[in-house]
Amino acid sequence: MNRVFDRYASIVFLLIGVLFVWESRKISQSSYGSNVGPDIFPMGLGIVLILLSIRLFYEVMKAQSAVEGDQPRPDYKRFLLILGASILYAYFLEDIGYVIGTFVFLLFGFQVIKRGQWVTSLIVSAVFSYGIYFLFVKVLEGSLPGFPSWLNLG
Template sequence: MSKTFDRFASIAFLLIGLLFVIESRSISQSAYGSSVGPNIFPTALGVILILLSIRLLFETTKYEHGERIKEPVQYVKFLIIFISAIIYAAILEPLGYVISTFLFLLIAFQTMERGKWISTIVIASAFSFGVYYFFAEFLGGSLPGFPQF
């Protein structure tokens, strides 16, 4: 573990969390007298990010000064996930949210840990369908649906 990296990362995420909270205040308040407005979600994310950053900052003080184990940087895995994220953004509209997210998660999970195909398929499909249903059907939001072949 790198104490310096973790410390800088916690400070960076703390600042990003503060930016989320500050900028979410500029989003217009709720319409039609509802107490839940569009600024609630980014504000809550900012607060969670701030709290997690503070926790990481305090945990870095507990690191022992023992010998450091140098882990190899995994460039190939990073490039596979990075390129698949770019492809995901490109195919989101034509294939729709559910199919493109399922494919992206399938590639990402298998890149990180090969094997376990059943659990990978179950988790990727549950997440894809679950988020789509929750956002598009339950909350009434808009996501690219299924393709019209």
């Protein structure tokens, strides 16, 4: 663990989280046809970022100094694969819908992180993508891109 970098990164992410929460309060409280306002997710993201940066700062302060030779090398290949998949996911989200896009993105991400375990990856990807869609659209009455019109799923 690079303690100096992690300490500064935790402070930067804490400030970004505070900025997210601060700016999300300026977004209107509700949107058309939705009980969940557009300010909820940026605020939630900001709160999660604040909590994770506090945890990182705590872990850095608690950690013993590590031997520099034991540092693992960054895995640029996996990082670039996930980054590319994230960009494609965001680009095609409206075209293929939330459920299909999230399912494919998660399945790809699970296989990049740990190859194999296809059954587990398929089940988790399917349950998570449809579960979040159902919770947000049906229960909270929010809006997400549904299934593509060419599937004729209604």
